[in-house]
Amino acid sequence: MSDTLGIALVGCGTVGGGVADILLRHRDRLAARAGRPLALRKVVVRDPAKPRDPAIPRHLLSTDPRAATHDPDVQVVVELVGGTTVAKAVVLDALAAGKHVVTANKALLAAAGAEVFAAARAAGRAVCFEAAVAGGVPIIRALGESLAANQVTAIQAILNGTSNFILTAMDERGLTYAAALAEAQRLGYAEADPTLDVDGSDAAHKLAVLAQIAFGVAAGPHEVERQGIDALDPMDIRFADELGYTIKLLAEAWTGPDEGERGRHGEGEKERAGLSSSPPLPLSPSPPPTRRVALHVAPVLLRHTDLLAQVRGAYNAVLVHGDVVGETLYQGPGAGRGPTASSVVADLIDLAVGRAQRTFAAARLWSGADSGFAVEPTERVRSRFYLRLLVADRPGVLADVSRALADEGISISSVVQHEAAEDGGGPVPLVIVTHYAPTGRFKAALAKIGRLPAVAAPAVFYSMGD
Numbered sequence: 001m002s003d004t005l006g007i008a009l010v011g012c013g014t015v016g017g018g019v020a021d022i023l024l025r026h027r028d029r030l031a032a033r034a035g036r037p038l039a040l041r042k043v044v045v046r047d048p049a050k051p052r053d054p055a056i057p058r059h060l061l062s063t064d065p066r067a068a069t070h071d072p073d074v075q076v077v078v079e080l081v082g083g084t085t086v087a088k089a090v091v092l093d094a095l096a097a098g099k100h101v102v103t104a105n106k107a108l109l110a111a112a113g114a115e116v117f118a119a120a121r122a123a124g125r126a127v128c129f130e131a132a133v134a135g136g137v138p139i140i141r142a143l144g145e146s147l148a149a150n151q152v153t154a155i156q157a158i159l160n161g162t163s164n165f166i167l168t169a170m171d172e173r174g175l176t177y178a179a180a181l182a183e184a185q186r187l188g189y190a191e192a193d194p195t196l197d198v199d200g201s202d203a204a205h206k207l208a209v210l211a212q213i214a215f216g217v218a219a220g221p222h223e224v225e226r227q228g229i230d231a232l233d234p235m236d237i238r239f240a241d242e243l244g245y246t247i248k249l250l251a252e253a254w255t256g257p258d259e260g261e262r263g264r265h266g267e268g269e270k271e272r273a274g275l276s277s278s279p280p281l282p283l284s285p286s287p288p289p290t291r292r293v294a295l296h297v298a299p300v301l302l303r304h305t306d307l308l309a310q311v312r313g314a315y316n317a318v319l320v321h322g323d324v325v326g327e328t329l330y331q332g333p334g335a336g337r338g339p340t341a342s343s344v345v346a347d348l349i350d351l352a353v354g355r356a357q358r359t360f361a362a363a364r365l366w367s368g369a370d371s372g373f374a375v376e377p378t379e380r381v382r383s384r385f386y387l388r389l390l391v392a393d394r395p396g397v398l399a400d401v402s403r404a405l406a407d408e409g410i411s412i413s414s415v416v417q418h419e420a421a422e423d424g425g426g427p428v429p430l431v432i433v434t435h436y437a438p439t440g441r442f443k444a445a446l447a448k449i450g451r452l453p454a455v456a457a458p459a460v461f462y463s464m465g466d
């Protein structure tokens with residue numbers, strides 16, 4: 001049919017196989033939703049002899065991406081190769097050849113979003129990426145379209161299913177990190193090389209994509225502070241539990257006015273309650289002051305009753321605070337063949353209908369235009385902190401630590417120290433929970449604490465999400 005939307009897949013592995021399956025099995029459903037047929041015209045892979053599910057008709061297979069990007073019967077190229085080298089070349093080639101692009105590649109968007117989107121605008125084509133963040137959870141549309149009346153003021157999200165699976169197994173079944181990771185790999189939730197998942201990089205890429213949509217900032221790789229779960233000690237999971245908390249790897253964005261602090265109990269909190277302390281903007285043509293957004297990925301202690309604390313296994317969840325709507329929560333499977341393919345095909349339907357082209361043109365993502373926001377370090381993000389020290393078991397240590405915290409204006413909320421064994425002598429863990437303090441002040445106190453003679457090992461500390 002002449003109005004058929006021709007589609008080429010470049011990459012037909014976990015996600016590409018799922019997309020091919022939907023395109024081949026649900027033709028009628030997709031045509032009804034899109035108002036026109038969607039046809040799979042090309043499938044580019046590395047090894048055409050590899051057995052695939054679904055089986056791809058031989059005449060559609062190729063090993064040359066140009067067979068997809070230069071096919072006149074293809075209007076959309078779906079990049080599902082991954083990485084930033086071949087993927088970037090394929091995407092730029094497809095756009096230059098006048099194709100729309102759909103991708104699930106958050107690493108590519110985080111590293112080269114500006115270049116890719118500039119190429120798309122120059123070519124008058126769209127780039128769609130619902131599948132790039134939180135797999136089957138429609139968070140890109142929610143942020144970019146459904147919440148368009150809002151200024152987002154904060155995001156708190158579980159964006160890496162592998163880490164969440166590992167943390168759930170450690171928390172609920174007492175597994176060690178190594179055992180939980182091995183189980184995640186056996187069940188297909190973790191790659192053979194899980195580094196990018198467990199060191200926070202994957203979540204940081206996804207947070208950078210969300211920050212572009214929510215705040216118009218193009219956060220470079222070093223602007224999203226990150227700490228993974230790979231060094232997490234089961235001891236901290238147990239102490240957290242004793243205090244009534246669960247540890248989750250959170251990707252967070254906190255905003256505030258130009259001056260002043262933000263975060264859980266700072267300006268961000270006041271703004272969410274509609275109590276911003278910034279003065280009303282003058283009715284003059286002078287530009288509004290730049291607002292700051294701090295982006296970071298780190299393990300955070302959440303109360304057992306917190307909605308995000310209850311997100312288990314490989315699931316993802318995104319909590320968005322909007323200045324008009326308040327708090328909204330999006331949850332679902334964050335990866336895997338079906339969920340990710342579901343989002344890719346939704347983008348294909350949007351392109352077939354013509355919606356994606358209009359929203360792409362209006363949104364002007366990665367355009368470099370001044371959004372009124374700039375990325376800043378987390379120094380001014382206010383939080384309570386969980387601090388675990390290994391200290392000599394002798395009088396006066398707690399007083400020394402309290403003094404170092406007090407010197408930075410930080411007071412202690414609670415202390416946990418278990419009785420030392422009778423034969424004693426060795427260092428013992430000392431857990432301190434602080435009241436709210438700016439991250440910068442807390443880190444300054446830590447530097448002093450690290451110099452105390454009674455402190456036997458580097459401090460372990462995490463933010464607390466309440």
Ligand SMILES: NC(=O)c1ccc[n+]([C@@H]2O[C@H](COP(=O)([O-])OP(=O)(O)OC[C@H]3O[C@@H](n4cnc5c(N)ncnc54)[C@H](OP(=O)(O)O)[C@@H]3O)[C@@H](O)[C@H]2O)c1
Pocket residue numbers: 010011012013014015016044045046047048050063065079080081082083086104105106107131132135334335336337340
């Ligand atoms: N897996 C998930 O759950 C998930 C979730 C969200 C987003 N994503 C993103 O989706 C993308 C794809 O991930 P995936 O898990 O589907 O990857 P995958 O299973 O490793 O599949 C990669 C595909 O790309 C093909 N390929 C690799 N290099 C190629 C080359 N030089 N030329 C042509 N084809 C090449 C491979 O061909 P062969 O089959 O012949 O080896 C394979 O079909 C990535 O950007 C990933 O971050 C994945």
